[in-house]
Amino acid sequence: MIEWLYEDGIGEERAILVENGKILAARIQRRDGIKPGAVLKAQLVTRVIAGTRGIVKLSSGGEAYLSPLPNGLNEGASLTVEVTRAAIDEKSRFKLPVVKAIPDRAAGDGPTLLAQIEGSEHPVTHCHAHTEDRFEACGWGELLEEARTGAVTFHGGALLVTLTPAMTLIDVDGDLPPPALALAAATAAARAIQRLDLQGNIGIDFPTLQAKADRQAAAEAFDAAMSGPFERTAINGFGFMQILTRRTRQSISEMIQYRPSLAATLELLRRAERDRGTGPMRLVAHPVVLPHIEAHADWIALLSRRTGRAVSLRPTPQLAIGAGYVEAAP
Numbered sequence: 001m002i003e004w005l006y007e008d009g010i011g012e013e014r015a016i017l018v019e020n021g022k023i024l025a026a027r028i029q030r031r032d033g034i035k036p037g038a039v040l041k042a043q044l045v046t047r048v049i050a051g052t053r054g055i056v057k058l059s060s061g062g063e064a065y066l067s068p069l070p071n072g073l074n075e076g077a078s079l080t081v082e083v084t085r086a087a088i089d090e091k092s093r094f095k096l097p098v099v100k101a102i103p104d105r106a107a108g109d110g111p112t113l114l115a116q117i118e119g120s121e122h123p124v125t126h127c128h129a130h131t132e133d134r135f136e137a138c139g140w141g142e143l144l145e146e147a148r149t150g151a152v153t154f155h156g157g158a159l160l161v162t163l164t165p166a167m168t169l170i171d172v173d174g175d176l177p178p179p180a181l182a183l184a185a186a187t188a189a190a191r192a193i194q195r196l197d198l199q200g201n202i203g204i205d206f207p208t209l210q211a212k213a214d215r216q217a218a219a220e221a222f223d224a225a226m227s228g229p230f231e232r233t234a235i236n237g238f239g240f241m242q243i244l245t246r247r248t249r250q251s252i253s254e255m256i257q258y259r260p261s262l263a264a265t266l267e268l269l270r271r272a273e274r275d276r277g278t279g280p281m282r283l284v285a286h287p288v289v290l291p292h293i294e295a296h297a298d299w300i301a302l303l304s305r306r307t308g309r310a311v312s313l314r315p316t317p318q319l320a321i322g323a324g325y326v327e328a329a330p
Contacts, residue, residue, distance in 0.1 A: 004117045004124045005134050010269045010299050010306075013113035017122065018138050025194040025227075026143055027113055028252055030266075034060060034097055035110030036248040038083045042066070042099065044075050056081060056099065059107065064097040073101070080104045086249045089258040090165055129273035129306065144267070147196050147253040148260075148322075154188035157181050161192060163253060167201035167242075178207040182218035182239070190225035193243070200247035206239035215239075260321055265292040268324040272303055272311075275326045280310040285324030287315040 002024070007014040011032075017025040029035065041059040047069065048054055054066040054073070058081075066081065073079065081099035088095035111119075118124055127134050146152050150161040157174020170192065172185040189204050204222075209215045215235040222232070228245065235241045256263040268285055275281060283293065290313045293299055304311050312329050 002122050004120065004122050005127050005138070006114055006117060006124050007127050007135065007270075008114070009266065010273065010302050011266045011296065014135070015113055015117050015124075016135060016138060016140065016143075018134075021138055023138050023140070023143055023195055024191070025197070026252060027117070027197055028255060029113035029249070030255070033087055034058070034062075034083050035112075036083050036086055037110030039102070039105060039108050040081055040083070040099070041107055042079055042081045044073055044077050044079065046075060055096070058099075062096075064099045066099055066101065068100070070101045080107075083110060085247055088250055089254065091163075091258055093165075133274060143195055143252075144256065144263075146192070147251075147256045148263075150253065150257075152188065152192045154184055156184050157188075159185065159188055159192055161196065161198070161253060163257060167203050168198050168251070168253075170202065170204045172204065172206050172239075178209055179211070179214040179217070182206045182209055182214065182235075183221050186218040186222040187225040190222050193245075194227060196253050197249075197251045198253065199245050199249070199251055202243040202245070204241045204243070206235055206241065208237070208239045209235065261286075261288040262292050264322045264324060265289050267322070268326075269293070269299060269303060271324075272326045273306055275307070277326070277328050278309070280312065280329035281307070282312045282314050282327050282329040283324060284314045284316050284319070284327055286319045286321050287317055289321060289324055290315050 002017065002019045005016050005018055012028055012030045015027045016023045042056040044066065045055045045057050045063065052067065052069055054069045055063050056066045057063055079101050082102045083097055083099050085098040087097045152159040152161060156176040157172060160171040160173070162169045162171065170189050172181065174181045174185070176184065185206060193202060206218060209218065219235050219241065230243055230245045232243045233241055268283055268289065272281060272283055293313060300311050
């Protein structure tokens, strides 16, 4: 049976689509920031590209790109907007959310991750910290490592997923003959796109295939393994194929690579929820990790309430960012 496993985590929601103990797709939705589908009141601040894009000030605070720009909308005008793409953190810049103008209606938050997966065709199972860790049993830790490093292995080869401002690039490497390697890599790449929640503009660099039939076979293998709406080009003579999917949020790879200390913080909180100790607990982590927790008193309060334990923090510079752990407090 294919099912969604869902965790109502501290600071984020997590969901994985699993079949026979393997992760087919994964989603993380953090609780900070505005979500796709949110409806907000806004005011046009300026026109960035005449007739096509503007910047609006949101009633919730912050700014967003308005695209497309409605005809006749003057600077200073009020309007109602819907978020079509959440804000995107990149390595060297921050992309504002994108909104579109809609007919006036009541403001509201976008759908939670739980609401989104409950609207899918697959059943949802809620996973709790006091029960078996089904996420880890299905390979959650391995998936996060793939997102962190970009390295995805498959039988006969490997993929390297690289984030760039223009697109996500997937490079194929392996020891199989080029036609066989391309076939295996096409399936592996489609699966990686879904497991890492990659979106937007994606390029795959296959080995060079001389025969058109080999290129077509690899493209069909990709189509068979890929789910959801997407568009793609044919594989050209240099082995390159471009895929385009709708972009509404950050991928898991972007979340982990662009904000590693926050990702490490939320993983530490997940482990702390599952710690089987008793009495006060202490979270031990690199100094860049703990300030995220200190800035969210509600996270500490929720962890304490869910575990029934007092919580304290101990910064330890010798630890790697992702090597935090839980210990019994004296």
